[in-house]
Amino acid sequence: MQSLSFHGAAQTVTGSCHLIQFGKTKILVDCGVFQGSRQLRDQNYAPFPFDPSELDLVVVTHAHQDHIGRLPKLVKGGYQGKFLATKATIGLARIALPDAGRIQEEDAKRARKHGSRHADPQPLFSEEDAYEALKRFEPISYNSWTPLPGGAQLRYRFAGHILGSAFAEIACPDGQILLMGGDLGRYNTPIIRDPETVDHADYLVIESTYGNRFHSHEDPRARLAEVMTNAVETGGVVVVPSFSIGRTQELLYYISELQDAGQCPKIPIFLDSPMAVSATQLYANSKEEHDEDMLIAVSEGDHQLEPEGFTIVRDRDASKALNFRPGPFVVIAGSGMANAGRVVHHLMHRLGQASTQVLFTGYQAEGTLGRRLMDGADRVKMLGTEISVKATVDKLNSLSAHADQDEILKWLGGFRRAPKTTFLVHGEPDAQHGLEARIKADLGWNVEIPAMNQSFELS
Ligand SMILES: [Zn+2]
Numbered sequence: 001m002q003s004l005s006f007h008g009a010a011q012t013v014t015g016s017c018h019l020i021q022f023g024k025t026k027i028l029v030d031c032g033v034f035q036g037s038r039q040l041r042d043q044n045y046a047p048f049p050f051d052p053s054e055l056d057l058v059v060v061t062h063a064h065q066d067h068i069g070r071l072p073k074l075v076k077g078g079y080q081g082k083f084l085a086t087k088a089t090i091g092l093a094r095i096a097l098p099d100a101g102r103i104q105e106e107d108a109k110r111a112r113k114h115g116s117r118h119a120d121p122q123p124l125f126s127e128e129d130a131y132e133a134l135k136r137f138e139p140i141s142y143n144s145w146t147p148l149p150g151g152a153q154l155r156y157r158f159a160g161h162i163l164g165s166a167f168a169e170i171a172c173p174d175g176q177i178l179l180m181g182g183d184l185g186r187y188n189t190p191i192i193r194d195p196e197t198v199d200h201a202d203y204l205v206i207e208s209t210y211g212n213r214f215h216s217h218e219d220p221r222a223r224l225a226e227v228m229t230n231a232v233e234t235g236g237v238v239v240v241p242s243f244s245i246g247r248t249q250e251l252l253y254y255i256s257e258l259q260d261a262g263q264c265p266k267i268p269i270f271l272d273s274p275m276a277v278s279a280t281q282l283y284a285n286s287k288e289e290h291d292e293d294m295l296i297a298v299s300e301g302d303h304q305l306e307p308e309g310f311t312i313v314r315d316r317d318a319s320k321a322l323n324f325r326p327g328p329f330v331v332i333a334g335s336g337m338a339n340a341g342r343v344v345h346h347l348m349h350r351l352g353q354a355s356t357q358v359l360f361t362g363y364q365a366e367g368t369l370g371r372r373l374m375d376g377a378d379r380v381k382m383l384g385t386e387i388s389v390k391a392t393v394d395k396l397n398s399l400s401a402h403a404d405q406d407e408i409l410k411w412l413g414g415f416r417r418a419p420k421t422t423f424l425v426h427g428e429p430d431a432q433h434g435l436e437a438r439i440k441a442d443l444g445w446n447v448e449i450p451a452m453n454q455s456f457e458l459s
Pocket of ligand 1: 183
């Protein structure tokens with residue numbers, strides 16, 4: 001008797017946490033945080049619907065917080081085992097988890113000082129908890145079978161989503177294959193390999209973040225070149241709020257390509273995010289995951305992630321000094337939605353100048369400063385100060401780490417026959433129903449959209 005239960009990312013985009021049971025063996029795939037509304041975030045504090053001490057193993061698909069952010073909570077809850085992950089996922093977790101713990105401690109401290117709806121606000125996990133959790137990671141190579149407890153086996157396949165991302169192919173003791181999709185990346189993006197074609201699974205779990213959407217086919221390089229040319233003409237500053245893992249490295253790669261082709265002016269580029277700097281080094285060093293173009297560039301001695309005029313900004317004083325530097329230059333800083341991080345002070349100093357161009361690199365959630373700016377606000381309140389927005393605000397539409405509907409269908413097209421059931425997770429209901437309809441219409445497969453904590457027997 002085998003079963004699969006969904007304890008997160010069920011009819012919502014975040015909180016991935018899926019439990020596989022066969023006989024007495026319990027294997028969890030991912031354990032991420034819920035992000036977004038307060039109601040969702042509150043679920044992070046609810047007890048797990050299983051006993052962490054009874055888990056035999058945790059398999060991790062990739063290092064985004066919505067896939068790893070509750071791992072420290074598992075350890076605190078009595079989990080004794082290991083976290084299996086690819087080498088690069090462990091590298092990125094080392095960068096991201098302690099930082100997330102520190103931010104939560106600071107948030108809890110602030111909430112205690114300023115009052116909160118909770119009597120005693122506590123971080124979900126501390127920086128120290130994160131370091132404890134990191135000790136449990138064990139690296140597993142791509143494309144080789146690793147024995148799991150209870151007679152199962154695991155093989156990681158390239159998912160092309162972010163560095164280290166993988167589909168977890170789990171061969172159960174009865175020979176059935178469960179393919180736990182994690183997040184599905186895109187084809188023809190720079191640096192890392194495309195998603196690997198998978199041709200068989202008895203049960204498939206796949207994300208549906210953009211299950212009802214189609215990404216823009218705009219070439220991000222053309223837009224970047226235009227923005228940098230404008231900056232030279234006006235002497236202005238380009239502020240790029242960027243996500244540290246994935247998006248920042250793609251941007252640096254595109255800027256290098258433009259420079260090599262003589263298609264953009266060579267102006268100073270500042271990477272002002274310690275986390276992005278560490279992630280960029282890991283991207284540059286993870287040869288195993290590089291696509292052909294990146295391998296060629298590296299073998300020719302090109303530093304595709306270090307464009308000309310590139311400067312790393314590590315300390316806070318150097319970051320603040322940029323506020324007084326005349327343009328033209330580009331500053332790339334987190335966070336990607338401009339709701340925290342160093343990009344906030346760059347925006348505070350630059351939004352009031354007509355020569356400033358703000359270039360967002362991804363989705364802007366409701367309630368963030370990024371969303372208000374994208375919606376065309378002419379005044380915004382930042383750190384208690386009201387600022388009138390004179391800068392131009394735009395977005396690079398075609399950058400995303402998640403496959404859209406066509407790309408998901410392209411990947412599903414690699415299967416030689418239909419899985420018995422395809423479970424859609426990691427998506428809002430509209431996206432899930434859109435993808436379900438397309439899969440049924442194009443492929444005629446059996447699709448389930450699991451509800452939170454729903455369990456399925458796998459025959
Ligand atoms: Zn992800």
